[in-house]
Amino acid sequence: MRExxxxxxxxxxxxxxxxxxxxxxxxKKVAVLERKTIGCGTSSNSSKLIHGGLRYxxxxxxxxxxxxxxDRSRLCELYPDLIKLVPFYLPIYYDSPRxxxxxxxxxxxxxxxxxxxxxxxxxxxxxEFSERFMDIKTAGLKKVYMxxxxxxxxxxxTRRIAADAEIGACTIKENCEIDEIxxxxxxxxxxxxxxxxxxxxxxxxxxxxSGPWIDEVNERYKLPHNxxxxxxxxxxxVIDKVLVPDCMFLQTADKRIFFMIPWKDKQTIIGTTxxxxxxxxxxxxxxxEDIDYLIRCADHYLREEISExxxxxxxxxxxxxxxxxxxxxxxxxxxxYKIDVLVKGGVKLIHIYGGKLTTCLSTAxxxxxxx
Numbered sequence: 001m002r003e004x005x006x007x008x009x010x011x012x013x014x015x016x017x018x019x020x021x022x023x024x025x026x027x028k029k030v031a032v033l034e035r036k037t038i039g040c041g042t043s044s045n046s047s048k049l050i051h052g053g054l055r056y057x058x059x060x061x062x063x064x065x066x067x068x069x070x071d072r073s074r075l076c077e078l079y080p081d082l083i084k085l086v087p088f089y090l091p092i093y094y095d096s097p098r099x100x101x102x103x104x105x106x107x108x109x110x111x112x113x114x115x116x117x118x119x120x121x122x123x124x125x126x127x128e129f130s131e132r133f134m135d136i137k138t139a140g141l142k143k144v145y146m147x148x149x150x151x152x153x154x155x156x157x158t159r160r161i162a163a164d165a166e167i168g169a170c171t172i173k174e175n176c177e178i179d180e181i182x183x184x185x186x187x188x189x190x191x192x193x194x195x196x197x198x199x200x201x202x203x204x205x206x207x208x209x210s211g212p213w214i215d216e217v218n219e220r221y222k223l224p225h226n227x228x229x230x231x232x233x234x235x236x237x238v239i240d241k242v243l244v245p246d247c248m249f250l251q252t253a254d255k256r257i258f259f260m261i262p263w264k265d266k267q268t269i270i271g272t273t274x275x276x277x278x279x280x281x282x283x284x285x286x287x288x289e290d291i292d293y294l295i296r297c298a299d300h301y302l303r304e305e306i307s308e309x310x311x312x313x314x315x316x317x318x319x320x321x322x323x324x325x326x327x328x329x330x331x332x333x334x335x336x337y338k339i340d341v342l343v344k345g346g347v348k349l350i351h352i353y354g355g356k357l358t359t360c361l362s363t364a365x366x367x368x369x370x371x
Contacts, residue, residue, distance in 0.1 A: 005031045008203040013043040015352050016209030017162040018364035024168030031201050032172040039158030042211050045317030047271055050075055050083050050150030050358050055257050057106045064336045068358045069114045072150050083152045090249045093140045097255045100143045107147050121147035135243050135303055181221045183345030208351045212281050212318040226340050227353050229320040235290040236271030238313035243268040258297050270294050286314050322354045337363050341370050
C-alpha cells in the first residue's frame with residue numbers, strides 16, 4: 001500500500017533530521033529513510049564540538065565562521081542541556097608553527113563574529129596554566145590563550161533533533177533499505193523494506209541527506225547531480241585517563257591542529273586526522289598509522305608519554321567535503337555546504353553536499369527555502 005508524503009528525506013544524520021524537523025514544524029508530512037540508525041554515521045563520530053571553526057579563518061572562510069558561530073548560539077539556546085560553552089586553552093610554544101600574534105588576531109576576529117562579550121578570549125598566566133594542566137609540558141611555552149566554544153554529545157543531539165521532528169507529521173524509518181527510486185507523473189516513488197515488511201512511499205520532493213555516502217547513493221539510484229565530494233576520514237582515540245581538565249587546541253609541526261577533550265568516565269578524546277579516502281564509506285577502517293600519528297602528536301605536549309595500552313576506544317567519522325580539484329589538501333578544503341537543486345520527472349530533487357554538525361540549522365533553512 002502506498003503512503004503519500006510532502007517530502008522524503010534520505011538519511012537520518014544531523015542534516016537530514018534538522019531538515020525534517022523544520023519541515024515538520026511548517027506542517028509538512030515528512031518521511032525520513034535511514035539505512036541503519038539515527039545518527040549512526042558521521043553525526044555520532046565527530047570531535048563532539050559545536051564550534052565556529054577558529055582555524056577556518058586562516059584560509060579566509062569568514063562567511064562560514066560567522067554562520068557557524070550564529071548556529072552555535074542558536075543551538076545552545078535550543079538545547080542547553082546538551083550543548084555547553086566551555087573554555088578551550090591554546091598554548092603557544094617557541095617552536096609552534098604559528099606565531100602568537102597570528103593566534104591573537106584570529107581570536108579577535110572570532111570574538112567579533114561571535115558577539116558574546118561574556119565569552120571573549122583572553123591571555124592566561126603561564127604559571128596558572130601550569131598549575132591547572134599538570135600533565136602538559138611548559139618548557140618552551142611562550143603564551144597561552146583561552147577562548148570558548150561548544151561541547152556536546154553529537155549522537156544525543158542528533159537523536160533529540162529527530163525526536164523534535166517526530167512531534168509533528170514526521171515518520172522516521174530506521175534499518176530501512178531502499179530498493180528502487182522511480183520518478184513518475186510529478187512524484188517520486190520509493191520502494192523500501194525493513195524487518196517488518198516492504199513499503200511504497202510517494203512524495204513531491206526528494207532530499208538526499210546521505211552525507212559522505214552521497215556519491216554512492218547517486219550512483220546506485222542513478223540520481224542526477226552537479227557535484228561530487230571528497231571523503232576525508234577523521235580518526236579519534238579515547239585515552240582511559242584524564243590528561244587535561246579542559247579542552248585544548250593544539251598545533252602540529254606541519255601546521256595541522258588537533259584537540260584533547262576531557263570526556264565521560266574520566267577519559268580523554270584525542271583527534272583528529274585528515275586522510276583522503278578513495279574507497280566506499282563502509283570500507284574505511286582505522287589503521288595503526290592513524291593511531292601512531294595521534295599518539296605522537298599528544299606525546300609532543302605531554303610530560304608523561306602515552307601508548308596504545310592507554311587507549312580504551314577509537315572512532316572514525318568521514319567528512320563529506322565538496323570536491324573542487326583533485327589532490328587538494330584536505331586541511332584547507334572548505335567545511336561549508338552546498339545545496340544542489342534539480343528537477344526530474346516534475347519532482348524537485350535536492351542534494352546536500354558537505355556541511356558540519358554545527359551548521360545543521362542553516363543547512364535546513366537553506367533546503368526549505370529552495371522548496
